[in-house]
Amino acid sequence: MEEMGIIRGQQLSVSPHKLGYDVVAFIGIYLEKSSLYDQVLEGLRGVREVVEVNYTTGVYSMFVKLVCRDTNHLKEILHDHLQKINGIQRTETFISLEESISRPIYLL
Secondary structure (H helix, E strand, O other): OOOOOOOOOOOOOOOHHHHHEEEEEEEEEOOOOOOHHHHHHHHOOOOOOOEEEOOOOOOEEEEEEEEEHHHHHHHHHHHHOOOOOOOEEEEEEEOOOOOOOOOOOOOO
């Protein structure tokens, strides 16, 4: 399955909470122009709190998941990092209160 590209690798699952990261947030990103996606993606790669980025349809151009120590840390990431990435027009933030389901894809 690895040779077929079905299995892309292995990863260690850690608890962000046990490491002192108590806030999980999702950020909807509006791009100034969709052609700036690659540039914004490169900027997001430099923010270590960003753990997932999706290019989306609908209201947002991108949807980002990040983990932070607390809400002050989240505010710092938004103000000092995300809002300074060229190509981002504006963001909308959603704080997760609980992750109820997290599972891999079921293989038949």
